[in-house]
Amino acid sequence: MSFISLLWVLLLGSLLGLELIGKVPPTLHTPLMSGANAISGITMLAALTLIVKAEGNVPLLIIGSVSLGFALFNVVGGFFVTDRMLAMFSRKPSNKK
Amino acid sequence: MNLPVIIKFVIDLLAVLLLALGIKGLSKVKSARDANRLAAFAMSLSVVGLLSYYLGTSGIAIQSWIWIIIGSIIGSLFGAILAKKVPMTSMPETVALFNGCGGMSSLLVALGVAIFPISGGQENLDFFKSLINEVSISVSIFVGAITFTGSIVAMAKLQGWLSTPGWTQSKVRHFVNIVFAVASLIAFFDLINGNTSSIWLLVIVSSLLGIGVTLPIGGADMPVVISLLNSYSGIAAAAAGFVVDSQLLIVAGAMVGAAGLILTQVMCKGMNRSLVSVLFGGSLSAQSTASSGSGEYINITSCSVEECALTLEAANKVIIVPGYGLAVAQAQHTLREVTKKLEQNGIEVVYAIHPVAGRMPGHMNVLLAEADVPYEQLKEMDVVNPDFPATDVVLVLGANDVVNPQAKNDSSSPLYGMPVLDVQEARTVFVIKRGMSAGYSGIKNDLFDLPNTSMVFGDAKKVLNDLIGELKDLGVGEK
Numbered sequence: 001m002s003f004i005s006l007l008w009v010l011l012l013g014s015l016l017g018l019e020l021i022g023k024v025p026p027t028l029h030t031p032l033m034s035g036a037n038a039i040s041g042i043t044m045l046a047a048l049t050l051i052v053k054a055e056g057n058v059p060l061l062i063i064g065s066v067s068l069g070f071a072l073f074n075v076v077g078g079f080f081v082t083d084r085m086l087a088m089f090s091r092k093p094s095n096k097k
Numbered sequence: 098m099n100l101p102v103i104i105k106f107v108i109d110l111l112a113v114l115l116l117a118l119g120i121k122g123l124s125k126v127k128s129a130r131d132a133n134r135l136a137a138f139a140m141s142l143s144v145v146g147l148l149s150y151y152l153g154t155s156g157i158a159i160q161s162w163i164w165i166i167i168g169s170i171i172g173s174l175f176g177a178i179l180a181k182k183v184p185m186t187s188m189p190e191t192v193a194l195f196n197g198c199g200g201m202s203s204l205l206v207a208l209g210v211a212i213f214p215i216s217g218g219q220e221n222l223d224f225f226k227s228l229i230n231e232v233s234i235s236v237s238i239f240v241g242a243i244t245f246t247g248s249i250v251a252m253a254k255l256q257g258w259l260s261t262p263g264w265t266q267s268k269v270r271h272f273v274n275i276v277f278a279v280a281s282l283i284a285f286f287d288l289i290n291g292n293t294s295s296i297w298l299l300v301i302v303s304s305l306l307g308i309g310v311t312l313p314i315g316g317a318d319m320p321v322v323i324s325l326l327n328s329y330s331g332i333a334a335a336a337a338g339f340v341v342d343s344q345l346l347i348v349a350g351a352m353v354g355a356a357g358l359i360l361t362q363v364m365c366k367g368m369n370r371s372l373v374s375v376l377f378g379g380s381l382s383a384q385s386t387a388s389s390g391s392g393e394y395i396n397i398t399s400c401s402v403e404e405c406a407l408t409l410e411a412a413n414k415v416i417i418v419p420g421y422g423l424a425v426a427q428a429q430h431t432l433r434e435v436t437k438k439l440e441q442n443g444i445e446v447v448y449a450i451h452p453v454a455g456r457m458p459g460h461m462n463v464l465l466a467e468a469d470v471p472y473e474q475l476k477e478m479d480v481v482n483p484d485f486p487a488t489d490v491v492l493v494l495g496a497n498d499v500v501n502p503q504a505k506n507d508s509s510s511p512l513y514g515m516p517v518l519d520v521q522e523a524r525t526v527f528v529i530k531r532g533m534s535a536g537y538s539g540i541k542n543d544l545f546d547l548p549n550t551s552m553v554f555g556d557a558k559k560v561l562n563d564l565i566g567e568l569k570d571l572g573v574g575e576k
Contacts (some may be wrong), residue, residue, distance in 0.1 A: 002425025003229050009185040010335060013348035014340050016117060017331075026452050026477060029360060030459035031535040032123045033327055034192050036356045039116060042140065042197045042349040045147050046206040046337040047168070051161050052151045060213045061164045067205035068168035074199040077176030078300060079137040081191060084180065086130040088466035
């Protein structure tokens, strides 16, 4: 992948983000922020790449593993907590007696 | 192109599509929950795609698997436990903590690549390519470190573990931060010149910069900062994408970065503050003590819970204004009991939600939804404001700055211009509050001095419990 095409990817991704978020009601801002935050944990892919390409270099393996842990903490926690918040919206008052 | 490459290409494309659909779906109440799961699915899909690509090409060593599994299990486990255990009221802090860890992850990846260049083609890079590599590593480290330390400081401040030190409110802080920023720049150029050891200087100085920038910011502005840091973690992820050459990382990071910026803007608007003043203005209360924080209350009417109950019983239309105080007292369930009684008596009850009620847009909606308040009863500020003149009773629970008429009437007030709820237009206003302390902005609330406002002093939960008792005695809600 050439640097120039990666820049295009960056530009189009940013525009997509601006467009997608533009019309969100305030009610959903906290869940959305938390959900988007979970997505930013996508760096776990970079951490995985690091570990796979470490080729037995133990310090690098450890750095990759710690990085993967931090990223997954962000991803798993973020999605779970978002789900918890959103579950409250979907629950009908009549369901709980 | 061989098969693993094609498979990874297809999976990456699908993952990007699903992530975009997920973010889009999160913008509607009905689809939000499914959309969140869709995004989670897309993330796991991307992991499968990456791992299968390496299995099909270079293979993955046993040793690598071990470290992958260790990192995954520990990270996921802590994340899941925290997400299940944390109370809904601490949501802003939790998001900050998760966010900081995302930043830390990007930082570590860049650091790893910088110290031990990844094998395979990196040795004979031309000058241009290696320059790009070093720039993206530096950006990833710089932004990642700021995100991490900034988020941790934000979390500590929201939790009350950290207060705002006095010196951070003086001009000294600008000087200190400029020194950190310049030092990061020096480290950055030194790194590009081939001096690898200066990477540690970059790590340390940008971490300090994250602390230095976040520390002076007052608690009221913290959610704006968290939202901004959320955007940064997206940028850090995109930068890490350049480091390891992954389009998926760049797209996802860029989407989050852009989304975070929009959210930050929305929050700033709701609080009538510009991003610049949030970042560089210091704590709002520190500014305002000189200008208009001095006024004394002269006309406070205090009343008992019994009077409040009597007035409520006679009302036709009641609007509840919940604020962070309600959330802190964990009184949203008790509040729901009160409103149920009123509704059974044929009284119309509506909740007026200020855009930044509960410190974060939408936070209050989550808390009320937790207490089974029907979604239709939550009204946004612009919808509910014209209704106040036709309202008999307004109950203000733990909200302060968002109902301060100064924002409309007093052009010298630091709050001036902030959109507020026009509660003073209602016939009677009850403010349930512990004491006369000022709100987060530290500014006197003119509402409390108005003749149609009565203060009910006490803890929100206790007052509401007493109110239930009084309403029961009056026979309200017994059909």
